[in-house]
Amino acid sequence: MKAMVITNFGGPEVFAEREIDKPQPSKNQVLVKVFATSVNPADCGVRQGFFGQSIELPAILGYDVSGVVEAVGENVSGLQVGDEVYYAIPHEDGGANAEYHIANASIIAKKPKNISHLEAASVPVAGGTAWAALITRANIQVGETVLIHGGAGGVGTFAIQIAKAAGAYVYTTCGGYDIDLVKSIGADTAIDYRKEDFTNIIMQETNGEGVDIAFTTVSGEILAKSLLVTKINGRAVTVTGVAGDLNTAIFKNITIHFVHLDDTRPKLDALRTLIERGQIKPVVGMTFELNQIAQAHKKQEEGGEDVYGKIVIEVA
CATH class of the missing domain: 3.90.180.10 (Medium-chain alcohol dehydrogenases, catalytic domain)
Structure with missing residues (x-):
């Protein structure tokens, strides 16, 4: 072969x-x-x-x-x-x-x-990772708000659709050229990371409360910055390496999950159901x-x- x-x-x-x-x-x-x-x-x-x-x-x-x-x-x-x-x-x-x-x-x-x-x-890998982050670890609930960084990427496109299927309001960051794409798959508010500061937009739109869940697929200090716009007692999830000061999580009692994909079969069975229903593409x-x-x-x-x-x- x-x-x-x-x-x-x-x-x-x-x-x-x-x-x-x-x-x-x-x-x-x-x-x-x-x-x-x-x-x-x-x-x-x-x-x-x-x-x-x-x-x-x-x-x-x-x-x-x-x-x-x-x-x-x-x-x-x-x-x-x-x-x-x-x-x-x-x-x-x-x-x-x-x-x-x-x-x-x-x-x-x-x-x-x-x-x-x-x-x-x-x-399998991207969809399973998004499922592990939002469903298995963050335990996303109907009516919650979630910030997804890298919404136009492999994991991000699945994360947006999984969050919408779970009944969440979705903020996402992406390049300006991808705004139409992320909105077409369910993002409620798309933020051009090259031109806009996501912290200002989210704090304004949430009346200073922040989001229930921050999920980053982007390495570097994005997770640390996202903690600033995560609610007290909220959750943060990352699937990449991180940098910067994470001490904000202590003062706001934020739970941080570091996710590596495993046990994929149940996740793929669940994703198949949503795909066949037309809720994920x-x-x-x-x-x-x-x-x-x-x-x-x-x-x-x-x-x-x-x-x-x-x-x-x-x-x-």
Whole structure:
């Protein structure tokens, strides 16, 4: 089978196309024909060597899968040949940048019926992360207010829609060129971070109270600044590295959650329900072929006005 492999860490140029043996499922495993995968910031971090010894070279990266069950091993129940599935692969494993992937049946969920494989491949890591942040950790409630930083990004586009489905009022920050996009998926107030100060806008609109939840997908001091506009006894969530003074959380009794995605299957089952109801629509910004994975990584790292939602890789 065809796979894109890295034999050392570095820039996008480390990818090389290889022909490798097609794997076969063992006990409790499923062989999936990969139709699509996607690029996440974590993919780029692994490729650059940020996860060190936990990644054994040579390696096949890729952590999102949408595909079709090709074969099942012993003791597998609930899945059969021909089922359309989607799932997230643990970062120490990887392997989606190939025509086939072996996974433990316990992590595999049925793909939403009303979206394509390209759309479904954008969901597992980003959608699961947004769900973990807002539902599992922040325990968002009907009628609450939430601030989502990076609303036009992969996690952000799912976070906006999850928050709206939960009955929240959504503030989000993004570039001015993405305001129409974030409003089209449910943002109530969109703030151009390049031209506007989100702290002033939120404190004015909330009569000085702030939001119930602040969620950041952006690294740096954004979390620290967001605590200034989070209510007393509110919650803050981050999925990135942080900097700055977080002591505001002490004086306002704010609970801060640091989120790393795990236990994805229940989250994907819940997301499938919302997707099939039409309450969540994956946002695919760009697509590349499997042998263009280096270009896709380069685009993910460069960003820019034309990069929004998820970058998806068509495999089959």
